[in-house]
Amino acid sequence: MPSAVPLSWYLILSAILFCLGIAGFIFRRNIITVFMSIELMLNAVNLSFIAFSYQLRQVDGHIFSFFVMVVAAAEAAVGLAIILTVFKNRATLAIDDVSSMNN
Amino acid sequence: MTLLNLVLFLPLIGFLVVLLLPKNNPGLIKMVTLIAAIGIFVLSLGLTQPVFNPEVAGSAGKGVWFITDVPWIQSPEIRYHVGLDGLSVWLVLLSTLLTPISVLISWNYISNRQKEFYAFLLLLEFGLIGVFVALDLFLFYVFWEVCLVPMYFLIGVWGHERRIYAAVKFFLYTMAGSVLMLAAIIYLYNKGGTFDYVNLLDMMQRGRLTLSPTEQNWLFLAFFLAFAIKVPLFPLHTWLPDAHVEAPTAGSVMLAAVMLKMGTYGIVRFCLPMFPQAARENAWWIVILAIIGIIYGALVALVQPNMKKLVAYSSVSHLGFVILGIFSFNQPGLDGAVYQMLNHGISTGALFMLVGYLYERTHTLEIKDYGGVSTVAPWLATTFLITTLASIGLPTLNNFIGEFLVLQGSAYVNIWWTVFAATGVILSAGYMLWMYQRTFMGETNAHLHGHMHDMNGREAVAFLPLLVLMVWMGTYTQTFLPTITAANTRILEQSKSGVEFRVNAQQGGIPAAAKEMGNAR
């Protein structure tokens, strides 16, 4: 079934998902949404990894995507914890309001 | 496990132990640090064993003792390669001697954050010993930077009013130079495939690694700049007065006595043997800067109202002699330079110590706030006078030997260098005696009464070793000089350009001739 769906379709899907992720990251103000956008971008990249891996008959891409998933899971755990703490302290999740590096 | 490794790593272990001690028991912290420092010093005395018994150490004819050479990092290949020779052995001893002394003189002086202070002193000792024994360029660089950190904090945390400015200035100056040195080290690695100093040198002398004159020149300059800042060579010296004035006494002592020697040691150890042609080609302007530094440092010292600044500028002047001696490229000059490194460590260290004693009593460094101290504190005045005299190069005290050899060495090359450099000797008498007169002679300044008391036992014990060394090194040089001469003869051979070196090696010429000449009085 290799020729059923061309590689480019996967890549286009991946690119669309990635751009959606970027757009979400830049334009949304809620931290949780921003966080989900990041996950979306990661998964977009995973998709292209897998697609290439399948196309080139090599296992490297799979390994990479597993790595990304593991890291993303860890990151989600830490990130969500941070978000919870932020919400407890600031009572808001608007990303521009919690910036403290800006003097 | 050689003795050298023990001496090198004990300070690090001491550092960790002190960090683990309870913070609220300063007596224990001081005691542990002192015992550790003295113990390390006693052990380090064992390092002189090969100096007096060359056969025992199994030096294998190379003149390097206590070698340890094991891999540290696999890729890129960085080795833990340390060893001791006639050049470094005395500098290591200087470091291990001055650390317990620094602990003693800080005993009552440091009252806040004592744990960190004493820990940093031990860390500094670790770094200093490491610098003097490292035979791998990368390892050398690591130790070089290790020294920087504790000194930065010693100045920045326990210093006087403008300590932050001084600490940052010190740090930035030194970093600016050492980054260039790192670049040069990496370039050498790319070219020669190893960080190992001994290997690199060997390859250069066998002609397996050749550097074009331009390459040599740039590498030399990169190394030299890093060292020259540390020395400090005029006009890179302005960090020194600030650092000294702001540093606590122990910081000043370690800085003046040992840290400045890192620069001159580096020049002798690395610049001369690795880049002989470049060193010779650049010698003319370096010598001019050194001579300017001698005279300039002395003149500026003459008008300083602050004791520590005065001594700091006098260091600029004294270290000018060291540079002059090194770049004379002959045996007396180089021997004198190395001897002068030790002398300066002892006499200027002692001066900073005594100035620190005065400061502890009156909390001022301005000369005009003193006067007539000799009446109320005669022993302090006597010791200060002896140190002053050592510093201005009175025969029978240590500095004279170094200055004599340096000037004699420069006279072999160009008598005019000697003429100008020797004026520094006149001026040194001027500024030091003037300071002594204004501080210790005359009527006792009214507000000194009640604050000024004579040296106590602890202070005297801290000073005594330096006094003994001043006299010993001034009257019986045979304890120290032959080892230094042997090491320097090798360095001089290596610093001849490649072709010449091979010719000499075949004939075995130069050292034998030097010996013959030497025996004729």
Add this chain to the structure above:
Amino acid sequence: MQHLWLIPLFPFLGFLINGLFGRKWPNSLVGAVAVGSVVASFAWVVKVLLGVGELEHAYVERYFTWIQSGGVNIGVDLAVDRLTAVMLLVVTGIGSLIHIYATGYMSHEGGFYRFFSYLNLFMFFMLTLVLGANYLLLFVGWEGVGLCSYLLIGFYTLKKSAGDAAKKAFIVNRIGDFGFSLAMFLIMVNFGSLDFGTVMAKVAPLPVEQTMGILTIIALLLFVGATGKSAQVPLYVWLPDAMEGPTPVSALIHAATMVTAGVYMTARSATIFTHAPMAMEVVAVVGVITAVMAATIGMTQFDLKKVFAYSTVSQLGYMFIACGVGAFSAGIYHVVTHAFFKALLFLGAGSVIHALEGEQDMRHMGGLRKKIPITFAVLCCAWVAIAGIPGTSGYFSKDAILLAAHHHHPWMYWVGVITAGMTAFYVSRSMFMTFWGEYRGHHHPHESPAIMWVPLAILAALSLAGGKLFDVPHYLEPLFPMAHEEHDMTLVAIASSAGFIGIGLAYFMYVLSPGIPKSIAATLGPIYKLVYNKYFVDEVYDATVVSPMVAGSRSVLWRVVDAGVIDGIVNGTGTVARGIGSVLRTLQSGQIRSYAAWVTAGSVIVLVALSFLAGGAQ
């Protein structure tokens, strides 16, 4: 082995013992240690000299290597030859007498132990100076005696003038030492050794230099050292100020021994000097200038010790005339006799000052003849000796010098004779002002104790008979062969009569008609003022060297070059870096979304650029 090292060791032990423990000891014990050590050293000198025989050649003892590096090899070696023997006897002999005297003189002063430990240290260095068998060891003693001179001039630490004088002495000496050390470096470079024997053996076969050669340069540099230590023009300025020290110090260091070290060193280097006639000429001329200049100043001073100080400078000038005209043995002869009578003059002056409880101004003295008769009697012996009255010690040595000068250049002889007249005049002047007439002060003069006048009496005997007793030139003949020229009695008579004229003139001016000096001073006006103010040499040095150097260092080097230019560049680098940073920091807004936008924009640019590049490559 004669164990020469014991000679300097005794005083050194005295120094250590008194320096470490003397503070708590009674004065008598401190004095006993100090005097004992010097007397022991004197005894050992005598024993050694009896043991080494005729000393036709130098007797050398080598102990251990001091400095060895490459071709530089310097040993701690001591040597005795006839020149050293003479100096040793003078130093330890006169030194013992002055030590004994000082135990009496200093008995009421604070810091008794300090004084004697310094004095013993001085003896140690002075003996090292004369015993050293190479230039560097001589230099050790040379610097060491300078140090002790510094310590002893500044002995009264509470007086600022004492501290200033001490510092001045040390620094001016350092300028001389600068020349000396350069000479050493050149000797080392050219002859490969600093050992007297080796160097002289290498110099001797060389041709005499008619032009400015290396030997001339070395000789001149050595002489620069000598001008510093022996207070010659232009570096004599420290010696008059050095009178701030206690009087025994003036006698021992600044009259009898240390200041003659320059003469000793010149005589020691005689081989070098005789190969450099130009340098010799310079030595002689400087000696003449110094002798005349100091004598004129001496005639106008009112401070008793200052008069004798200028007299010392002037007499040292004589010794250098001797060296400059090649009569080294005459120079050393004068060193010896001068040590007798000048030490006596100073100690006598000290006795006067002691009697008057510290008064030094001759205008507040007078009529002391009957009040302190013993002091007066011994000072008279010194007086006739320095005036060169026939038969006294000064007569012999001065004649030896003047005859040699005449042989060399007759004008030097005539200048020397005039100076001799002036010398007789100013010493007589001070004697008349002190001992004749009416007492003008307000103290109660009392005679000094026996411990002070017994050494004076011995010195008085030596001043009178020492010249005949010790025929130094004859003894030194193996070292400095004398040119056996005609002993012209007319020249001798002229020189002696100059002495009588000087005394007579002083008697006329200060005893018979005491108004004359004032009217002369008034008539000469500016010239008198010039001489009275010592030719304003100190002021000139201060205005041309010291002040510009200090001011230049402070306002140019330190404040402008160091703080302004160098630190300015450093801090300027910092400012520039900070300026760049402050522009770039606006990018770091702290807003995550703007960072993200930047990252995206950057990635897009990179991608576009890459695709263009890839497109271009195809």
